[in-house]
Amino acid sequence: MRLLLVEDTQDLAVVLLKHLRQSGHTVDHAPTLKLAGGLWSSEKDAYDLIILDIELPDGLGTSLLKEVRASDVAVGVLVLTARSQIEDKVYLLDVGADDYLTKPFSLDELDARLRAVKRRHISKPVVTQSVGPLSYDPTNRTVWIGSDQLQLRSQELKLFESLIDSNGWSASKEYLFDRLYGLDQDASANAIEVHVSRLRGKLVDHGLEIEAVRGYGYRLRYRLDE
Amino acid sequence: MNDLWSIRRRLFASWFLMLILVSVVVYWSANVVVERSLREGQDRNLQAVAQVILDSAVKIDTVIEFELPYQAFEVLAYSAPERIYYAVSVDTQHLSGYRDLPRPEASVNAFGALYRGEPTRFYVGSKPIFPGSTERLRVVVGQTETSYQTESTTIAVWIAVAVLVAFTLLALWAEFSLRHALKPVIEIENDLGSRAAGDFTPIIRQVPSEVARLVQTLNRTFDKHRGLLEENRAFIAQATHQIKTPIAAILTRAELLEKEVEERSRDSVKDLIVRARYASKLATQVLLRATITYREIVGVREQFDLTTLVSSVLRTMDPSAEIKEVGLTLLSPEDTPVVLDGDRIAIREAITCLIDNAIEYTPALSDIEIEVYETDNEACVSVMDRGPGFTIDIAQLSGFDTSKKDPSHVGLGLAIIERVAKSHGGRLTISSREGGGSQCVLSFAVS
Numbered sequence: 001m002r003l004l005l006v007e008d009t010q011d012l013a014v015v016l017l018k019h020l021r022q023s024g025h026t027v028d029h030a031p032t033l034k035l036a037g038g039l040w041s042s043e044k045d046a047y048d049l050i051i052l053d054i055e056l057p058d059g060l061g062t063s064l065l066k067e068v069r070a071s072d073v074a075v076g077v078l079v080l081t082a083r084s085q086i087e088d089k090v091y092l093l094d095v096g097a098d099d100y101l102t103k104p105f106s107l108d109e110l111d112a113r114l115r116a117v118k119r120r121h122i123s124k125p126v127v128t129q130s131v132g133p134l135s136y137d138p139t140n141r142t143v144w145i146g147s148d149q150l151q152l153r154s155q156e157l158k159l160f161e162s163l164i165d166s167n168g169w170s171a172s173k174e175y176l177f178d179r180l181y182g183l184d185q186d187a188s189a190n191a192i193e194v195h196v197s198r199l200r201g202k203l204v205d206h207g208l209e210i211e212a213v214r215g216y217g218y219r220l221r222y223r224l225d226e
Numbered sequence: 227m228n229d230l231w232s233i234r235r236r237l238f239a240s241w242f243l244m245l246i247l248v249s250v251v252v253y254w255s256a257n258v259v260v261e262r263s264l265r266e267g268q269d270r271n272l273q274a275v276a277q278v279i280l281d282s283a284v285k286i287d288t289v290i291e292f293e294l295p296y297q298a299f300e301v302l303a304y305s306a307p308e309r310i311y312y313a314v315s316v317d318t319q320h321l322s323g324y325r326d327l328p329r330p331e332a333s334v335n336a337f338g339a340l341y342r343g344e345p346t347r348f349y350v351g352s353k354p355i356f357p358g359s360t361e362r363l364r365v366v367v368g369q370t371e372t373s374y375q376t377e378s379t380t381i382a383v384w385i386a387v388a389v390l391v392a393f394t395l396l397a398l399w400a401e402f403s404l405r406h407a408l409k410p411v412i413e414i415e416n417d418l419g420s421r422a423a424g425d426f427t428p429i430i431r432q433v434p435s436e437v438a439r440l441v442q443t444l445n446r447t448f449d450k451h452r453g454l455l456e457e458n459r460a461f462i463a464q465a466t467h468q469i470k471t472p473i474a475a476i477l478t479r480a481e482l483l484e485k486e487v488e489e490r491s492r493d494s495v496k497d498l499i500v501r502a503r504y505a506s507k508l509a510t511q512v513l514l515r516a517t518i519t520y521r522e523i524v525g526v527r528e529q530f531d532l533t534t535l536v537s538s539v540l541r542t543m544d545p546s547a548e549i550k551e552v553g554l555t556l557l558s559p560e561d562t563p564v565v566l567d568g569d570r571i572a573i574r575e576a577i578t579c580l581i582d583n584a585i586e587y588t589p590a591l592s593d594i595e596i597e598v599y600e601t602d603n604e605a606c607v608s609v610m611d612r613g614p615g616f617t618i619d620i621a622q623l624s625g626f627d628t629s630k631k632d633p634s635h636v637g638l639g640l641a642i643i644e645r646v647a648k649s650h651g652g653r654l655t656i657s658s659r660e661g662g663g664s665q666c667v668l669s670f671a672v673s
Contacts, residue, residue, distance in 0.1 A: 012474050103474035104476070109546060153544070194551070
């Protein structure tokens with residue numbers, strides 16, 4: 001993703017830039033409202049998401065937020081604020097922020113919220129892979145039911161992708177565990193069962209079932225195939 | 227404040243004293259006036275009798291003849307059942323009647339004296355034996371006055387009783403008038419008495435002009451208090467902002483560092499992260515508490531759907547739950563509204579605190595179930611987790627819970643939730659769940 005980071009606190013900006021770039025994003029940094037406004041005006045269509053601090057030395061980030069929402073560009077905005085006054089949070093959502101993150105925050109939470117905001121601003125692509133009544137967009141990693149996006153969490157999406165990527169939509173537990181957690185990540189033995197159960201709950205209304213295959217793993221099945 | 231000094235009691239006491247005083251004065255005055263009036267009447271009767279005797283007296287040669295006017299004596303007897311005395315004399319020569327009748331001390335016609343042990347009224351009349359004579363015929367007529375005194379006392383008592391009754395009726399009327407007049411003050415007193423601590427919303431009601439100034443003064447005082455609180459809140463908001471921004475830099479830097487440092491230094495970095503999070507959460511909760519207190523005082527209220535609110539909170543919190551791989555499930559159908567009248571923002575924060583707490587303490591990969599429902603008089607949000615449960619006494623929640631030794635634990639959250647519930651006529655109840663975990667039910671009164 002290409003991100004615009006608007007943050008005036010130098011220490012925090014340096015750390016965020018490093019983290020976001022390490023996560024594979026392209027990031028432009030603006031420490032002032034004026035600079036941010038300039039970047040937005042010139043590169044409007046280039047950004048997938050804006051990370052916007054509210055308290056900036058030359059004004060409030062909300063003025064840029066209003067400008068963004070007044071344009072016809074569908075870009076996600078995640079607001080960073082140390083002003084955790086509850087009225088402020090509601091106001092930020094009212095003026096068009098997709099989400100807010102109160103300082104200080106963990107980098108994991110930043111990543112999770114970036115993913116959630118990104119998902120909200122993806123429009124349905126032309127080319128998708130059909131999975132029963134669902135459409136999967138491998139480019140943006142999103143799942144659609146008609147014109148609506150099916151909201152899947154990160155691990156649920158990985159599980160879904162793992163199953164549809166596998167031959168016959170079936171995969172072993174070990175394979176799924178590696179896809180979800182990698183080799184260096186700890187997780188409990190029942191983690192896969194938990195995520196399968198949650199994904200099952202989200203797919204069942206659309207005619208898709210996740211069956212347990214004894215001694216092997218799981219298989220995704222579309223009921224109307226029978 | 228001592229109740230003895232209430233306006234009502236003071237008015238009653240002064241009214242009672244006045245009643246006693248007026249009764250005594252009325253009794254005394256009536257007694258004097260009636261006694262004087264009766265005495266004048268008695269004197270006139272005695273004078274008439276004496277005059278009749280004098281008129282009937284004639285001197286034939288050397289003998290003075292006169293008739294006793296028995297009819298006149300009967301007139302006296304009719305007027306009161308008293309003894310009658312008389313004496314007729316010429317200068318020092320006693321002619322008829324009682325010899326020992328008292329003489330007046332001065333040259334008066336009517337006088338009172340104690341005669342034969344009884345108070346008696348006398349009248350003395352005289353005339354020359356014949357025209358131009360120096361000898362004078364003198365007639366003294368007396369009548370005891372016991373019944374006159376009794377009668378005057380009785381009349382005075384009746385007058386005093388009449389006055390007492392009239393005053394008592396007036397006192398009752400005054401009590402009624404006082405109650406009626408003080409009704410607006412009592413209503414204001416009830417209004418203030420039923421307020422929650424720190425409720426400085428203005429008094430808005432129709433009051434008589436005499437009380438209007440008091441209400442204006444109270445409202446001005448409330449305004450000043452609200453201003454002070456707003457000032458405090460703004461200060462805390464600014465202070466927390468100043469504190470949290472550098473903490474954000476420390477925390478994120480520490481998180482990056484954690485991935486880069488050698489294994490032996492990792493624990494120190496982790497500890498740094500925990501403490502930075504603690505400081506951050508503490509600052510957030512201090513600000514939240516100040517804000518909740520302020521909103522309570524200002525009295526913000528609106529009508530909203532609790533189910534929609536909970537659903538919105540869950541969407542906001544999902545990324546936090548996702549990090550811990552904790553599921554958030556709303557059991558209630560979103561199209562079934564539970565309408566509540568209250569401070570939407572404060573309730574939103576209370577629910578956020580409750581779910582945040584559940585996410586923090588429930589094990590990874592477990593599910594948190596949230597239910598919104600309505601009873602006869604309450605709207606409830608139930609949060610069920612699989613955490614270790616609570617050992618906190620809800621009734622004691624007023625500030626920081628210091629029972630937990632975990633430095634990452636900040637104990638202000640439950641106190642805030644409890645406060646929001648109470649300010650909406652509700653409560654927070656925590657119970658253990660079968661199979662482990664706890665169920666926190668946040669309820670709000672539905673008017």
